[in-house]
Amino acid sequence: MADEAIEKAVKEVLSQIPDADADMVREEFVRYQREFIIPPQDALRSVLRKVQSKAGIVAAATSQQSGAEMQTAPLKKVERLAELGGEDKNIVIEVKIITHNPVTQSVRGSDKDIAFGTLEDNPWSTGDKVRWDYKDWAPSANLKAGVIVRIEGCSVNEYQGKRSLNINQSSRVVVLQESAETPVDPTEPLTIAEAMEKDGMVTIVGRVISSREDVITRRDGTGTIDVVRGKIADDTGSLGFLSWEPFTHQAGVLLKIQSATIRRFKDTPELNFGRTSKIEIFHDTNFSDIDTLAESSVLTISQLRDGAKDVTIIAQLQSLTERKFTNAEGEEKTVYAGQLIDPTGQCKSSMWCDVGITEEELPIIVRLENARIRAWQGIPDVTIDNVNQVIRLEQKPWEDINVENHVIEAGLSELAKSGSRVGISTTATVVSVRDDCGIIWRCPECRRTLRDDNCQVHGDVTGTRDIRMRMVIDDGQSSGSVIIGSEPTLAFLDTDIDGFEEMLAEKGQFGFAQSLRERLLGRQLKVDGRTIVDEQGMMIIANGIEAVEVDAVMAATESRSRWGLL
Amino acid sequence: MQPGTTQTGSTQFGSTGRIRRQPAVRMLAQEYTESNLQERGSGQFDPSFVITKLGAKVNRAIVAGLLESLQPRETGAGTTMWQGTLRDASGLHFFSIGDFQDEGLLVKAEEWSKNLQEGDPILMMMVAKTRLFQSDDGAVYTSLRPEEMCIIGRATYANWLVESADATMRRVTSGDKARGLEVSAQAFSEAGVDAAHIEGLVLARAHYGDFDPEVYKLTVMRALDLAEGKFEVADLPNQPKIVITDNSSGGAGKTEDNDNTATDSEVLRATIESIVRSADQGDGVDLTKIIANCQARGLSSEEADGALDELVADEVIDEFRFGWFKIHE
Numbered sequence: 001m002a003d004e005a006i007e008k009a010v011k012e013v014l015s016q017i018p019d020a021d022a023d024m025v026r027e028e029f030v031r032y033q034r035e036f037i038i039p040p041q042d043a044l045r046s047v048l049r050k051v052q053s054k055a056g057i058v059a060a061a062t063s064q065q066s067g068a069e070m071q072t073a074p075l076k077k078v079e080r081l082a083e084l085g086g087e088d089k090n091i092v093i094e095v096k097i098i099t100h101n102p103v104t105q106s107v108r109g110s111d112k113d114i115a116f117g118t119l120e121d122n123p124w125s126t127g128d129k130v131r132w133d134y135k136d137w138a139p140s141a142n143l144k145a146g147v148i149v150r151i152e153g154c155s156v157n158e159y160q161g162k163r164s165l166n167i168n169q170s171s172r173v174v175v176l177q178e179s180a181e182t183p184v185d186p187t188e189p190l191t192i193a194e195a196m197e198k199d200g201m202v203t204i205v206g207r208v209i210s211s212r213e214d215v216i217t218r219r220d221g222t223g224t225i226d227v228v229r230g231k232i233a234d235d236t237g238s239l240g241f242l243s244w245e246p247f248t249h250q251a252g253v254l255l256k257i258q259s260a261t262i263r264r265f266k267d268t269p270e271l272n273f274g275r276t277s278k279i280e281i282f283h284d285t286n287f288s289d290i291d292t293l294a295e296s297s298v299l300t301i302s303q304l305r306d307g308a309k310d311v312t313i314i315a316q317l318q319s320l321t322e323r324k325f326t327n328a329e330g331e332e333k334t335v336y337a338g339q340l341i342d343p344t345g346q347c348k349s350s351m352w353c354d355v356g357i358t359e360e361e362l363p364i365i366v367r368l369e370n371a372r373i374r375a376w377q378g379i380p381d382v383t384i385d386n387v388n389q390v391i392r393l394e395q396k397p398w399e400d401i402n403v404e405n406h407v408i409e410a411g412l413s414e415l416a417k418s419g420s421r422v423g424i425s426t427t428a429t430v431v432s433v434r435d436d437c438g439i440i441w442r443c444p445e446c447r448r449t450l451r452d453d454n455c456q457v458h459g460d461v462t463g464t465r466d467i468r469m470r471m472v473i474d475d476g477q478s479s480g481s482v483i484i485g486s487e488p489t490l491a492f493l494d495t496d497i498d499g500f501e502e503m504l505a506e507k508g509q510f511g512f513a514q515s516l517r518e519r520l521l522g523r524q525l526k527v528d529g530r531t532i533v534d535e536q537g538m539m540i541i542a543n544g545i546e547a548v549e550v551d552a553v554m555a556a557t558e559s560r561s562r563w564g565l566l
Numbered sequence: 567m568q569p570g571t572t573q574t575g576s577t578q579f580g581s582t583g584r585i586r587r588q589p590a591v592r593m594l595a596q597e598y599t600e601s602n603l604q605e606r607g608s609g610q611f612d613p614s615f616v617i618t619k620l621g622a623k624v625n626r627a628i629v630a631g632l633l634e635s636l637q638p639r640e641t642g643a644g645t646t647m648w649q650g651t652l653r654d655a656s657g658l659h660f661f662s663i664g665d666f667q668d669e670g671l672l673v674k675a676e677e678w679s680k681n682l683q684e685g686d687p688i689l690m691m692m693v694a695k696t697r698l699f700q701s702d703d704g705a706v707y708t709s710l711r712p713e714e715m716c717i718i719g720r721a722t723y724a725n726w727l728v729e730s731a732d733a734t735m736r737r738v739t740s741g742d743k744a745r746g747l748e749v750s751a752q753a754f755s756e757a758g759v760d761a762a763h764i765e766g767l768v769l770a771r772a773h774y775g776d777f778d779p780e781v782y783k784l785t786v787m788r789a790l791d792l793a794e795g796k797f798e799v800a801d802l803p804n805q806p807k808i809v810i811t812d813n814s815s816g817g818a819g820k821t822e823d824n825d826n827t828a829t830d831s832e833v834l835r836a837t838i839e840s841i842v843r844s845a846d847q848g849d850g851v852d853l854t855k856i857i858a859n860c861q862a863r864g865l866s867s868e869e870a871d872g873a874l875d876e877l878v879a880d881e882v883i884d885e886f887r888f889g890w891f892k893i894h895e
Contacts, residue, residue: 005797036689037720037727037792038632042653043687045634050685135608159608160769166608429729431590431628431693432714435670472587474628476733477762479587510670517716522628522691522726537586552724556793559728563735565787 006030009040013048020051075152081121081130081165086158091165094150094176096123098131100143101200104263115139116200119165123148123177133164140167146179193236195262196269203258204271205282206232206239208251209294210310210370231297231310232257232271235288238297240309243273249281252290256282266307266375298367302344304382306375306534313382314367314397315340317349320357325445340382343398345421346530348376351384357392365393379532415531416478416538425528426540427548430520431479432472435513438504442466467500469516473525473540480538482527488544524548588613588625590693592726592733596656596785598627602706602844603773604698616696616708619774620737620782621744621767624696627710629659630718630726633688635833636679641665648675651833652690652710655727655792656785658836661694661710671715678717691718691726705845705859707837727793731786736760738779738786740767745776834860834873835882842883842891850892 006029013025028050032043077092078084084091099117115136122129135157136143143149153171157164167173188203195202211230218224228247231240232255241260249255258278260271273279288296298312318339327333338349349368357364368390372383384390408421412428415421441463442448443455450463467486472479484492490500504512529542560566597618605623606614615623631654638646645665652659663675678688694710718726740763747753749771754764791798841859845851853874860870874891877883884894 032632032687033797035720036632036687037724037795037797038653038687038689039792039797042632042655045653046632046687049635049682053683053685137610157606157608159606161772164608429590429628431626435668474589476592476729477589479589481587510668510673514670514674514716517714518718521693521714521716522630522718522722524725550725550728552721552728552793553795555725555728556731556790559732559735560790562732563739563786565735565783565790 005040006033009044009047012044013051016048017051020054025051079122081132081163084156084163086156086163089155091154091156092150092152093121093154093165094123094148095119095121096148097143097145097179099201100145101261102139103200113139115143117143117145133162134167135164136167138167138169138171140171140173142173142175143167144179147175148177150174150176189256191236192232192234192239195271196237196239198262200261201259202262202271203256204232204234204239204260205254205256205284205287206234207254207287207290207293208249209233209238209290209297210251211247211249229309233293233297235293235296238293239269239271241271241273245273245275245277247273247279249279254282254284254287256280264307266305268305268307268309268373300344301340301342301347301380302533304347304373304375304380306373306380308373311371311373311382312367312369313340313342313371314365314393315342315347315382316363316396317357317366318346318363320351320359320362347380347382349382349384350374351390353385353387355384355387355390357390365396367391367393375534412473412475412480413478415540416480416533421531421533424531424540425526426473426480427524427526428473428475428480430471430523430525431474433513433517433520434470434472435510437469437471437513437516438467438509439501440466440468467497471516471520471525473527478538480531480540482525482529482540482542482545484542484545488542492545520547524550590626590628591622591624592730593618593622593624593627593629594656594730594734594785594789595629595631595652595654595659597622597734597737597782598624598629598659598696598710599657599708599840601708602698603769604706605769614696615766616698617766617769617773618737619770619777620734620741620779621763621770622733622737623766623769626693626695626713628691628693628726629710629730630654630691630723631659631689633678633682633690634658636675636682637833638676638679646672648672648679649833650675650679651836652692654730655789659710660708660833660837661692661712663712667712671712674715689718689720689723690715691722705841705855707840724793724795727789731789731793734782734786737763738782740764741779744771834869835877838870838873838877839882839893842893846892850886850890853889853891856891 006026009029010022010025014020014022025047028047029040029043032038032047033040075090075092076088079093081093097117097119100115101117102113102115104111105114117134118131119134120129120131134154151165151167151171151173153168155166155168157166189205190198190202192204192206195204209231211228214227214229216225216227225244228243229240230247230251231238233239256279257271257273260273260277262269263272264270294312298314301313301315304311304313318341320336320338322334322336324332324334333352334354336351336354338351340347340349357366368382368384370389372385374381374383408423409425410421412426415424415426441450441453442465443450443458443461444464445458445461446455448455448457450461453460453463455461467489469484469489471482471484473482474480490496493500493503495503507515524547526546526548527540527542528544529540532539532541597620598616601616601618603617604614605617606612613625615625617623629652631652634651634653636648636650639649641647641664643665647665648663650661650663652661663671665672678690682688692710692712692715694712697709697711699707699709740759743757743759744754744767747757749768751764751768754767755761759767838856838860841856842851845855845859856874857867857870860867874883878885878891881894883891885891
């Protein structure tokens, strides 16, 4: 029957190109089938092309005009939101701004101010009105709650069937009537966990866990601002706060705070109290007491977020290395770099003082209090400034953690959903091989990758050479970026440094990456190592990689029986 | 939510608003090319998704098959882009490699195109971003923008066929569970639909309605047959008759242009066929609409006109009334 299909295809080709050599055509079809599992029906077009080019028929070539022209949409002036379609652009409409929340969003690493809220059409009439959400991408000073404005050049955004207005960089906002009302508070209190997911105005009820006075230096050098920082908690979580106004409530006081603003520093939300915030003492005898809340706000390593302050954590200090360096001001500084682990992961610690822990004591369980968290390459670093922040614990709060030989097989999606983990092994499909696989130069100070012999921290340096491959593996639902260092790279390629350099010189940068693709793209890869999971996704630092051979016939049979396709 | 717990929502936004890498959906050409729904988030850098009838939400796909055409095309800016087609066990993908993409890929495209002209069969794998084109009158076409491409062997293709067939069946099964239900995430969830499919399936059902997935099962079987090395496979449904173009023998009487711009006339003809097929609601399609749709895909009206004449001459398409066309039955 398969031969029948081939004969049929051969006949088809001959009917179109009568001069063609039937044996040659047949051979082509057999080849497609044997070498590429492409059946003759599917190979017909490709075989025709080949026979055609052999027969000297030139493929049609015609002139080509440039692609679709860019068009500027004409101004569309509307009275009501209902008149707008999902694709409308360059709209002029008069609306009343109902809510307005300025926020800072991190866009590709730089902070960008935007604003969002609700607006209402039909502002001049007492008749029915329609409300839409809006986003202001270049926050106009003219927008605030209660004003009536004419927006020129906005566009409709449609997402999951819900339409909203985008006020773009090029849009113009004209105030037609100033705001006559004070902004309405969003009065329903949120839990702290809910508030942490929000941006802008919130109302919460929480207990003050800590508070201290602080000073902020203005960036433009025009002086300082006295502020109060602290932490507030409920049963769902704890949140750092920053009060720009005098704040005299002591730790332990239960407060209802209205019209506070959630702002984000790096990955960490912070509650800001300003002039318009309303803070009052709240009474609720069932509310958890300060000790319970303070204890429950002790974090695990997987819960650490870049930019967090006043963090308390219990972890095992694995190592501590003294490092001296000279800072930009020429002062000699000493930092103690530590490695922390707990059952949820591992991270680093930078201690800017001698905490008096000797090498013989390691590993040791410590409780670190009021620490700052900074992350580098997704690995949180618990920063300690003074010796009082470090408390030695006698008892281990968990079973022994075997860091070295404890390899856990885990699915990629499972890893992507958990915190950073060490000692894992996972298998998934390679969906990307980065072009920069090969030799990289690292800063001798900090091991950062150099760009044109320049380190982003240490400036122009003479780099040390290193080998690295980067890939992405994916199970169809989650993906992880795989970093393969020198040792596992050479092991995978079964070569040494000289052999590697030779290979790279012969193939070139792109050629090398392309050869890896031809070997790995779409194939299953088993990766052993550790994961770093952060807001941007998952990275797997590989100790070893291995291509997994899959028997397609067996896999197909399994798939058939799974889905009843027999 | 406690700090540190990971959001499991399929949108996968971090709290900073940064977007995680979208997974590569395993998908056969048939499912992808039948899609005409796109969804885009509200933010400037939100990813966009093509939603298939089976409810896959695809921003990135991993596809494979036989490279059937790969042709250079001059853009308005004076640079070269490459347009091509890739045939898998279920149908044909259109893709284009733009000049904004990696230079290495462009060099490779030139090499592959040359090898293809010489008649070398090329089996490829491609990880690509999805994309929909919409013409002024609302007809929609799918396309792919490859991020990475490479030549693969039979074994990798076979493995990919199985993975894609399996992923397709997973979606078919979710669709079966949701059939006849009220279109809501809650109803689907209660019916036991795979959580990863619910969001896409709600969008798909609201847009495409209920339909019989039998045709997808047939192509899945065909893919599995091929992966197992069985070649007694059925013809694909709805495949246009293949006819070669031979402009040297008269045809539409075109002259060759000297500015190195060429398009694959087969691609053009396939495009026109798919336009007529998808735009015909039973009353045929008029010339203006076909030309407008070709232009939306960056094809000139002259060449569309010429190719249409050829298709009529070859009885692939009928001009049943002056200026009105339908697929020849």
